[in-house]
Amino acid sequence: MLLIGAHMSIGGGFFNSLYSGKELGCTTIQIFTKSANQWKAKELTSEDIDKFKQAQKEAGIFPVVGHDSYLINAGSGDKELLQKSREALLLELTRSEKLGLLYLVMHPGSNPDEKEGIKRIANSLSWVHSKSKNYKTKICLETTAGQGSTIGYKFEQIAQIIDLTQENERLGVCYDTAHTFEASYDIRDKKAYEKTFKLFDKIIGLNKVKVIHMNDSKKDIGSRVDRHEHIGKGFIGLEGFRLILNDKRFEKIPKILETPKEENMDEKNLATLRSLYKG
Secondary structure (H helix, E strand, C coil): CCCEEEECCCCCCHHHHHHHHHHCCCCCEEEECCCCCCCCCCCCCHHHHHHHHHHHHHHCCCCEEEECCCCCCCCCCCHHHHHHHHHHHHHHHHHHHHHCCCEEEECCEECCCHHHHHHHHHHHHHHHHHCCCCCCCEEEEECCCCCCCEECCCHHHHHHHHHHCCCHHHEEEEEEHHHHHHCCCCCCCHHHHHHHHHHHHHHCCHHHEEEEEECEECCCCCCCCCCEECCCCCCCCHHHHHHHHCCHHHCCCCEEECCCCCCCHHHHHHHHHHHHCCC
16 A cells, blocks of 8 residues: 555644545645644643544544644753753653654754754653653654754764664654755665665664655755755656655655645645556
Protein backbone atom coordinates (compact mmCIF):
# COMPACT_ATOMS: atom_id res chain seq x y z
CA MET A 1 0.00 0.00 0.00
CA LEU A 2 1.23 3.49 -0.88
CA LEU A 3 1.55 5.42 2.39
CA ILE A 4 0.87 9.03 1.36
CA GLY A 5 -1.21 11.88 2.70
CA ALA A 6 -1.22 15.56 3.56
CA HIS A 7 -1.15 17.88 6.55
CA MET A 8 -4.81 18.25 7.53
CA SER A 9 -6.62 20.93 9.54
CA ILE A 10 -7.88 20.12 13.04
CA GLY A 11 -10.52 22.88 12.80
CA GLY A 12 -13.82 21.71 14.26
CA GLY A 13 -12.16 18.86 16.15
CA PHE A 14 -9.27 16.46 15.75
CA PHE A 15 -11.56 13.79 14.29
CA ASN A 16 -12.42 16.03 11.33
CA SER A 17 -8.83 15.78 10.07
CA LEU A 18 -9.30 12.03 9.52
CA TYR A 19 -12.58 12.36 7.62
CA SER A 20 -11.04 15.12 5.46
CA GLY A 21 -8.03 12.87 4.84
CA LYS A 22 -10.27 9.96 3.86
CA GLU A 23 -12.09 12.16 1.33
CA LEU A 24 -8.74 12.82 -0.35
CA GLY A 25 -7.83 9.13 -0.32
CA CYS A 26 -5.03 9.61 2.21
CA THR A 27 -3.58 6.51 3.85
CA THR A 28 -1.66 8.65 6.39
CA ILE A 29 -1.99 12.28 7.53
CA GLN A 30 -0.20 14.88 9.64
CA ILE A 31 -1.89 17.21 12.14
CA PHE A 32 -0.97 19.88 14.66
CA THR A 33 -1.65 18.70 18.22
CA LYS A 34 -2.83 22.25 19.07
CA SER A 35 -2.84 25.70 17.48
CA ALA A 36 0.60 26.11 15.88
CA ASN A 37 0.85 29.83 16.61
CA GLN A 38 -0.15 29.86 20.28
CA TRP A 39 1.57 28.67 23.44
CA LYS A 40 -1.66 27.76 25.18
CA ALA A 41 -3.73 24.72 24.27
CA LYS A 42 -7.38 23.94 24.80
CA GLU A 43 -7.60 20.96 27.12
CA LEU A 44 -7.70 17.60 25.36
CA THR A 45 -10.81 15.87 26.73
CA SER A 46 -11.57 12.15 26.87
CA GLU A 47 -14.36 12.87 24.36
CA ASP A 48 -11.82 14.43 21.95
CA ILE A 49 -9.62 11.35 22.26
CA ASP A 50 -12.48 8.85 21.85
CA LYS A 51 -13.87 10.68 18.80
CA PHE A 52 -10.42 10.80 17.22
CA LYS A 53 -9.72 7.10 17.75
CA GLN A 54 -13.18 6.13 16.45
CA ALA A 55 -12.70 8.33 13.36
CA GLN A 56 -9.26 6.78 12.79
CA LYS A 57 -10.81 3.29 12.75
CA GLU A 58 -13.54 4.41 10.35
CA ALA A 59 -11.12 6.23 8.04
CA GLY A 60 -8.51 3.44 8.13
CA ILE A 61 -5.72 6.01 8.27
CA PHE A 62 -2.56 4.88 10.02
CA PRO A 63 -0.21 6.23 11.16
CA VAL A 64 -1.20 9.78 12.03
CA VAL A 65 1.82 12.05 12.47
CA GLY A 66 1.84 15.06 14.79
CA HIS A 67 3.69 18.33 14.20
CA ASP A 68 4.67 20.69 16.99
CA SER A 69 4.17 24.45 17.29
CA TYR A 70 6.29 26.90 15.31
CA LEU A 71 6.85 28.93 18.50
CA ILE A 72 8.98 26.24 20.15
CA ASN A 73 12.76 26.82 20.07
CA ALA A 74 14.49 24.01 21.94
CA GLY A 75 17.89 25.55 21.14
CA SER A 76 17.21 29.10 22.35
CA GLY A 77 19.89 31.05 24.20
CA ASP A 78 17.14 32.85 26.13
CA LYS A 79 16.60 30.90 29.38
CA GLU A 80 12.95 31.89 29.72
CA LEU A 81 12.09 31.00 26.11
CA LEU A 82 14.09 27.78 26.40
CA GLN A 83 12.13 26.57 29.44
CA LYS A 84 8.84 27.67 27.90
CA SER A 85 9.77 25.70 24.75
CA ARG A 86 10.65 22.58 26.72
CA GLU A 87 7.36 22.65 28.60
CA ALA A 88 5.42 23.25 25.36
CA LEU A 89 7.21 20.35 23.66
CA LEU A 90 6.39 18.06 26.60
CA LEU A 91 2.74 19.17 26.40
CA GLU A 92 2.64 18.37 22.66
CA LEU A 93 4.30 14.99 23.19
CA THR A 94 1.75 14.18 25.92
CA ARG A 95 -1.14 15.18 23.64
CA SER A 96 0.33 13.05 20.85
CA GLU A 97 0.63 10.11 23.23
CA LYS A 98 -3.00 10.46 24.35
CA LEU A 99 -4.19 10.57 20.72
CA GLY A 100 -2.10 7.51 19.88
CA LEU A 101 0.14 9.26 17.33
CA LEU A 102 3.29 7.32 16.41
CA TYR A 103 5.44 10.39 15.77
CA LEU A 104 5.69 14.06 16.69
CA VAL A 105 7.73 16.06 14.17
CA MET A 106 9.67 19.03 15.53
CA HIS A 107 11.94 21.68 14.05
CA PRO A 108 15.14 21.25 16.09
CA GLY A 109 15.52 24.96 16.93
CA SER A 110 17.80 27.90 16.26
CA ASN A 111 20.80 29.60 17.86
CA PRO A 112 23.49 31.85 16.31
CA ASP A 113 26.06 29.64 18.07
CA GLU A 114 25.75 26.26 16.32
CA LYS A 115 27.63 24.26 18.96
CA GLU A 116 25.68 25.82 21.83
CA GLY A 117 22.40 25.39 19.96
CA ILE A 118 23.00 21.68 19.35
CA LYS A 119 23.83 21.19 23.02
CA ARG A 120 20.70 23.03 24.17
CA ILE A 121 18.44 21.07 21.79
CA ALA A 122 19.87 17.76 23.04
CA ASN A 123 19.44 18.90 26.66
CA SER A 124 15.85 19.93 25.92
CA LEU A 125 15.08 16.54 24.40
CA SER A 126 16.73 14.75 27.34
CA TRP A 127 14.59 16.85 29.73
CA VAL A 128 11.41 16.00 27.80
CA HIS A 129 12.33 12.30 27.75
CA SER A 130 12.93 12.34 31.52
CA LYS A 131 9.39 13.70 32.03
CA SER A 132 7.68 11.26 29.65
CA LYS A 133 8.78 7.78 30.71
CA ASN A 134 7.11 4.87 28.84
CA TYR A 135 5.63 7.11 26.13
CA LYS A 136 5.32 5.34 22.79
CA THR A 137 5.21 8.50 20.62
CA LYS A 138 8.64 9.28 19.16
CA ILE A 139 9.92 12.80 18.53
CA CYS A 140 11.23 13.16 14.97
CA LEU A 141 13.78 15.87 14.25
CA GLU A 142 12.95 17.57 10.96
CA THR A 143 15.75 18.38 8.52
CA THR A 144 15.79 22.15 7.90
CA ALA A 145 16.73 24.51 5.07
CA GLY A 146 19.22 26.42 7.25
CA GLN A 147 17.44 29.76 7.02
CA GLY A 148 18.76 32.33 9.50
CA SER A 149 20.34 30.61 12.52
CA THR A 150 18.25 27.46 12.17
CA ILE A 151 19.95 24.20 13.16
CA GLY A 152 19.37 20.88 11.39
CA TYR A 153 20.36 21.72 7.81
CA LYS A 154 23.44 19.52 7.92
CA PHE A 155 23.11 15.78 8.50
CA GLU A 156 25.99 16.10 10.97
CA GLN A 157 23.96 18.51 13.13
CA ILE A 158 21.05 16.07 13.38
CA ALA A 159 23.47 13.24 14.19
CA GLN A 160 25.10 15.29 16.95
CA ILE A 161 21.74 16.13 18.53
CA ILE A 162 20.79 12.44 18.55
CA ASP A 163 24.17 11.40 19.97
CA LEU A 164 23.95 13.93 22.82
CA THR A 165 20.34 13.12 23.78
CA GLN A 166 19.53 10.72 26.60
CA GLU A 167 17.20 7.83 25.62
CA ASN A 168 18.01 8.65 21.99
CA GLU A 169 16.45 5.40 20.78
CA ARG A 170 13.21 7.36 21.23
CA LEU A 171 14.22 9.82 18.48
CA GLY A 172 13.59 9.59 14.76
CA VAL A 173 14.15 11.89 11.78
CA CYS A 174 11.66 13.57 9.46
CA TYR A 175 13.33 14.02 6.05
CA ASP A 176 11.88 17.10 4.34
CA THR A 177 12.63 17.03 0.60
CA ALA A 178 12.40 20.81 0.12
CA HIS A 179 14.46 21.68 3.18
CA THR A 180 17.29 19.26 2.46
CA PHE A 181 17.39 20.37 -1.18
CA GLU A 182 17.52 24.03 -0.10
CA ALA A 183 20.32 23.02 2.29
CA SER A 184 22.23 21.60 -0.74
CA TYR A 185 21.39 17.85 -0.70
CA ASP A 186 20.37 16.85 -4.24
CA ILE A 187 17.83 14.15 -5.20
CA ARG A 188 16.96 15.30 -8.75
CA ASP A 189 18.35 12.23 -10.52
CA LYS A 190 19.27 8.67 -9.56
CA LYS A 191 22.98 9.36 -9.10
CA ALA A 192 22.41 12.41 -6.87
CA TYR A 193 19.62 10.61 -4.97
CA GLU A 194 21.81 7.61 -4.19
CA LYS A 195 24.70 9.84 -3.13
CA THR A 196 22.49 11.85 -0.74
CA PHE A 197 20.92 8.85 0.96
CA LYS A 198 24.24 7.00 1.15
CA LEU A 199 25.57 10.05 3.00
CA PHE A 200 22.49 10.19 5.24
CA ASP A 201 22.91 6.51 6.06
CA LYS A 202 26.58 6.97 6.90
CA ILE A 203 26.06 10.03 9.13
CA ILE A 204 22.64 9.38 10.75
CA GLY A 205 21.39 5.96 9.61
CA LEU A 206 18.45 5.30 7.30
CA ASN A 207 16.78 3.36 10.12
CA LYS A 208 16.19 6.74 11.80
CA VAL A 209 13.93 8.01 8.97
CA LYS A 210 10.38 7.71 10.33
CA VAL A 211 8.56 10.40 8.31
CA ILE A 212 9.16 12.03 4.91
CA HIS A 213 7.75 15.45 4.02
CA MET A 214 7.06 15.49 0.27
CA ASN A 215 7.55 19.10 -0.81
CA ASP A 216 8.97 20.59 -3.99
CA SER A 217 11.05 23.76 -3.60
CA LYS A 218 10.39 27.30 -4.82
CA LYS A 219 14.11 28.00 -4.35
CA ASP A 220 17.13 26.45 -6.06
CA ILE A 221 19.53 24.02 -4.45
CA GLY A 222 21.72 25.48 -1.69
CA SER A 223 19.60 28.64 -1.31
CA ARG A 224 19.01 27.97 2.41
CA VAL A 225 15.61 29.63 2.00
CA ASP A 226 12.59 27.61 3.18
CA ARG A 227 9.86 27.81 0.50
CA HIS A 228 7.60 24.88 -0.43
CA GLU A 229 6.18 24.37 -3.93
CA HIS A 230 3.66 21.99 -5.51
CA ILE A 231 4.99 18.60 -6.64
CA GLY A 232 6.80 18.89 -9.97
CA LYS A 233 6.39 22.67 -10.11
CA GLY A 234 9.62 23.56 -8.30
CA PHE A 235 13.36 23.11 -8.62
CA ILE A 236 13.35 19.46 -7.50
CA GLY A 237 11.02 18.24 -10.24
CA LEU A 238 9.20 14.91 -10.52
CA GLU A 239 12.12 12.48 -10.67
CA GLY A 240 13.20 12.96 -7.04
CA PHE A 241 9.69 12.10 -5.84
CA ARG A 242 9.48 9.12 -8.20
CA LEU A 243 12.69 7.77 -6.67
CA ILE A 244 11.41 8.15 -3.08
CA LEU A 245 8.02 6.61 -3.82
CA ASN A 246 9.57 3.55 -5.44
CA ASP A 247 12.39 3.09 -2.93
CA LYS A 248 11.61 -0.16 -1.06
CA ARG A 249 13.55 1.12 1.96
CA PHE A 250 10.89 3.82 2.45
CA GLU A 251 7.85 1.68 1.65
CA LYS A 252 6.49 1.73 5.23
CA ILE A 253 7.43 5.36 5.92
CA PRO A 254 4.52 7.88 5.96
CA LYS A 255 5.01 10.45 3.18
CA ILE A 256 3.24 13.73 3.89
CA LEU A 257 2.51 16.74 1.68
CA GLU A 258 3.07 20.19 3.16
CA THR A 259 2.58 22.05 -0.11
CA PRO A 260 0.71 25.40 -0.25
CA LYS A 261 -2.96 25.06 0.72
CA GLU A 262 -4.59 26.37 -2.44
CA GLU A 263 -7.89 25.23 -3.92
CA ASN A 264 -7.87 21.49 -4.73
CA MET A 265 -4.07 21.40 -4.71
CA ASP A 266 -3.80 18.65 -2.08
CA GLU A 267 -5.94 16.50 -4.36
CA LYS A 268 -3.80 17.35 -7.41
CA ASN A 269 -0.49 16.85 -5.62
CA LEU A 270 -1.61 13.49 -4.24
CA ALA A 271 -2.73 12.44 -7.73
CA THR A 272 0.70 13.44 -9.08
CA LEU A 273 2.44 11.36 -6.41
CA ARG A 274 0.21 8.34 -7.11
CA SER A 275 1.02 8.61 -10.83
CA LEU A 276 4.76 8.30 -10.03
CA TYR A 277 4.33 5.11 -8.01
CA LYS A 278 5.04 1.86 -9.87
CA GLY A 279 4.03 -0.59 -7.13
